[in-house]
Amino acid sequence: MLSHSLCISQVAFPWAIRKNIARLLYIASLFVMDIPFSDDHKFLRRAFWETPDRAVVVLKHDWADQAGPLPLFWDEPGNAIERYERVPPRRYGEWVGYYVEQGWLYFLLRPEDYPNVKFPEERIFVSGDFNSWEGEGDPNWELHPETLDGKLRYYIRLPPSACFKDRQGFFKFVTSDGHWLEPSHMAPNRATDANGSVNLSLNPERTGAHVFYFFAPEAHNPLSSHRLWWIDEEWSESCPIDFKFLLFQAGTDLELGAMVDAHKQTTTFRLFAPRASVVTLEYSKSIDRSARWYSLELEPVAHSVWEAVVSKDLSGAYYGYKLEGDWDFFDPQVSVLDPYAKASVGPQGPGIIVGPSHESTRPKPFHPPAWHDLIMVEGHVRDLIAKAPIKMKPDERLGFSGLRAWVRDTSCYLRKLGINAIELQPIQQFDGGDPDDYHWGYMPVNYFAPTSHYALNPHKASGVEEMRELVDAFHEAGIAVIIDVVYNHLGNPNPLYLIDRDYYFETNPDGTLTNWSGCGNDLRTHTPMARRLIIDSLKHWVKTFGVDGFRFDLAELISVDVLRDVETALKAIKPSVILIAEPWSFRGHIGFALRSTGFCSWNDGYRDFLPKYVCGEGNVDGLAYFMGGSTGHLSAWAAQSLNYTESHDDFAWIDRITQNAHNNGDWPTAQDISRTHLMFAILMASLGVPMISAGQDFMRSKLGNFNTYQRGDLNALDYDREARFAGTHAYVSSWTRWRLSHKGNFMRFDGRPSAGFMRVCAGQGNSAVALLYNADGALGARQVLFAVNPHSDTVEIALPGIKPQQFKQIADHERFDANGLEDAWLSWCDDKLRLPPLSCGLWETL
The missing domain is CATH 2.60.40 (Immunoglobulin-like)
Structure with missing residues (x-):
């Protein structure tokens, strides 16, 4: 009804x-x-x-x-x-890539479906079963551009008999240079053939008629x-x-949430609930449920929005909604946390009304480094401070205030490491029971409120100010703040589910929730108000807390279209905003599609390649590709690749590559340490944005455990290891400082390097390699040489035309001196560079 x-x-x-x-x-x-x-x-x-x-x-x-x-x-x-x-057949054809009209078969391509193709310069062809997949370059199968109704379209008209067979077939569009255009995930006739290739199906029984x-x-x-x-x-x-x-067309421009007008002494409540029949507001100045709570039915106003106005300034009051309706997801017995609540007592609410006095304080100005200048650490609030070697109260070690104190301390690990950006694991309100319980935070229940788990006094919304002060502390240390955000699914209790399940969540044809996130649900990000919720909350974190950027978890589920809208909205208020995507989900990968956006991507190929390479199982071409910023495929510009070898997920780096049994790298072998040094040297010498997992530089181990999302005991940084593996920590710190200096500018390449920027010299019959930066002299006369041998044998690499007397060595696999190593140089005679087992070196021109 x-x-x-x-x-x-x-x-x-x-x-x-x-x-x-x-x-x-x-x-x-x-x-x-x-x-x-x-x-x-x-x-x-x-x-x-x-x-x-x-x-x-x-x-x-x-x-x-x-x-x-x-x-x-x-x-x-x-x-x-x-x-x-x-x-109209053409309308049908725009979705499936073909249609039949007046006895002709038309193949049709919409350029907006392929944002990485340079239209109209690029030539487009169609290939399929009907031409043995050999349409590329053949003018008989070339689509031609035409503007219809003000929109660019590509067409080819053919007799149906040329393509239709007795059964369903497949086709795909391809460019003149052999680039196959991957069908959109939303193409309704997207299909996988017997070989596992993703194509578009061609059905002679469904032509638009x-x-x-x-x-x-x-x-x-x-x-x-x-x-x-x-x-x-x-x-x-x-x-x-x-x-x-x-x-799914329902939406509004009205401001949502609980809005206090201090001048008029009123509080306005608005909630978007498109299929509710009754919405009741409950509020009180006391968190105690035995105290008086007021109830007020909201009235429906334009565009499926419900509204109530209370003639009081209710700043600091607690509130929630109860919804009724004719659909099975409504539960009038449950108080629902306002999706636009700026603070919350806990995962189940109630929300806390944040008044103008709380919101009027604006963060201090800070200008983050340019993307190509970033070196970041990924870390968890509690992991960073649980064992931090400074005095603080037990409750401070649980959240924002403790991390603020640690960052402001001159002995702070992050300061000593020399990085200039921190990527914090989720800090928006997430689910969970006891506030003391450890949680990674990837199950959000509200996108505006700093999580109550990390606040000293969540009943008073103290997390709002504590979060602002934490960001200020990082900025005072010269460290940009990027937060990990989860806009692909929600945790429990799920307020959006209780407001309108079908509007906010993707469903299967039988009405059940899809689960490409692996967390029980997938946010329907394309609906107007889901998209607006994402953008409004991100803008709130920039304006209220001064954060410098965001890393989007499982961004494939958010979609490139929504990410583009996010980019536009955020750059309008903060042009320097840092935008990072984890470009995959259990459904697919959008890394290549993000090339035309202002996002950089977590480079999973880099993550998987480096452990193999330093163990002698890689290849020269792969290393050159990844160290070149992955601009051959993933990235349109070098800093669009976020390079990393360890994150919160899966094994710690040292556990992954250790020679020890059961992936336990707690006591790494000598070769484990040598390979770790090679990895860090490669990471810092690679074009793109390097990211280190907190503690990785002092061999943080999770004792061979693969998934530690609830293991605060294993994830907490053991700062004693910083002293135990002081050599590795110092080695990494030296690399970070050199990379951020004017001498490391080649590794911080701004833009897309030319084909001749990096010269590759390979060993014979092995994967050892030497890379000459600025080989074409495009950036002046100065050059840098990096070489690495991941094998257990000594190798030689020929360097024709590169004269050793013009270079000085500043680093090897154990030492780093920006002024030049004084002795024990790697052997480089004439045009032969000799590299011992598991070694590397860095040289710069005199």
Whole structure:
């Protein structure tokens, strides 16, 4: 049954125009999704509302005009649908890449689906089963650009007999230089062939003549339950008419949350809840449930928003919502945490109203380093301070205030390491029970509030000021602050689920939640208000706390389109914002698609290659590619690659490469240490942004444990190891300081290096390599040479044309002196460089 808050006048069609990605993606799935409602269906595949008055029916097969009128009925067999018409074939073709019209088969490409291709300069061809996958470069299979309705499209017109076979086939678009264009994850006919290749399917029984508009009777409600019937002389069947397409257009520009007007002495509450029938506000000045709590029903206003105004300044008060409605996800017994709450007592709420006095304090100005100048550490708030060797109270070691004290101490490990950016694991309000319990934070329940787990007095919203002071402390130390954010799923209790499950979460055809995140649900980021929630909360963290950037967990689930909107919104308020994506999920990878954005990506290829290489199992081409900033594929510019070999996930580096049994690197062997030094030298000598996992420089071990997301005892940094492995820590610190100096500018390359910038000289029959930076002299006469031997034998590398007398050695695999090593240089005679086992060296021109 339709609740009064979802009347047609309240569906926000202006939002559908401005935020039409959600609309278009959903309609694509409805047009041609290959999952029928029933195996018994012979004609109907699905039906859905496109507007309040017009619906779309998708048949299982093409329907020819000569076959007669469509025997469609509304709700029950007696209500014949009198008016229907075909959906224009080209509209269908834009989603699937082909359609048939007036006896011709058209292949159609939309440039916006392939943002990394340089249109219109690039030539496009179609290849498939029909031309033995040899269309590339053949003018007979070339698509031609044409502007239709103001939009660039690529077409080729062919006789259907040239491509249609008796069975379903496959095709794909390809550029003139052999770059196969990967089908969008949202392409409804995306399919995998027997060889595992992802292509587009070509079905001769679905050419666009199977999709129709039909028009409903005048008196109807598109957001209630309706069915479409097919009834002919021999067969009858029905399917529901899906209304989610209309639901997913709902949105508003109204400010949401609890807003205090100190001048008028009022507090306004607004909540977006598109299918609720009753929304009740509960609030109190006391957290004690035995004290008086006030209840007030909100009123529906425009665009599915509910509102109430209290004639008091309720700063510091506690509040929550109870929602009722006709859908099974509503639970009127549960108090729901406001998604826009700026502070929370805990994961279940209640929210705390943060007044103007709290929000008026603005963070101190800070200008983060340019992306190519970054060297960052990934760390967890509690891991960094649990064993920090300074005095602090036990409760301070649990959160923001303790980390602030540690950062301000001159002996702070991060200061000594010499890095200039910290990537903190999630600090937005996450789920969990006892505040003392250890949690990685990747199960968020609110995106605006600093987590109450890290606050000294969460009942007083102390985390807001404590978080601001923590950021200021990092900035005073010259360290930019990047926070890890999780906009791909939510934890429990899940407030968005209780507000509107289907609006906020991706679902399977049977209505169950999808789980590409591996955490039980996937946020439907394309709906207008989910997208707005993401952007509004990120802007809040920049404006209120002064954070310098964000790392997006499982960003593939957020999608490139939403990430582009995030980039635009954040750069409008902070042009220097640092944007990092973990570009994969269990569903796929968007690393290549991010090349055309202002995001850099965690380079998982780099992470997987380096352990193999330092153990002698890599190759020269791979090392040259990754040390060159991965600009041959992943990156459009060097600093778009975030290079790392350890993160919070999986094994610690030393556990991964150790010679010890059971991946336990707690007591590393001599070779483990040597290989670790090689890794750090390669990491710091690589173009791109280097990231170190906290404690990695002093051989942090998790005792062979693979997943330690709830093991604070294993994750806490043991600073005694800093002394125990002082040589490694000092070696890494020397590299970081040299890289950040003017002499390390080649490794901090700004932009995309030329093909001749890095000269590669390889050993014979092994993977040892020497790399000459600025080989083409594009950056002046100065040059740097780096060489590495990951093998257990001594190797020689020929360096023709590179004269040793023009260089001085400043580092090897154990030492680093920016002024030059005084003795025990690596042997370099004439044009032969001799490298002992597990060694490396760094030279610069005199």
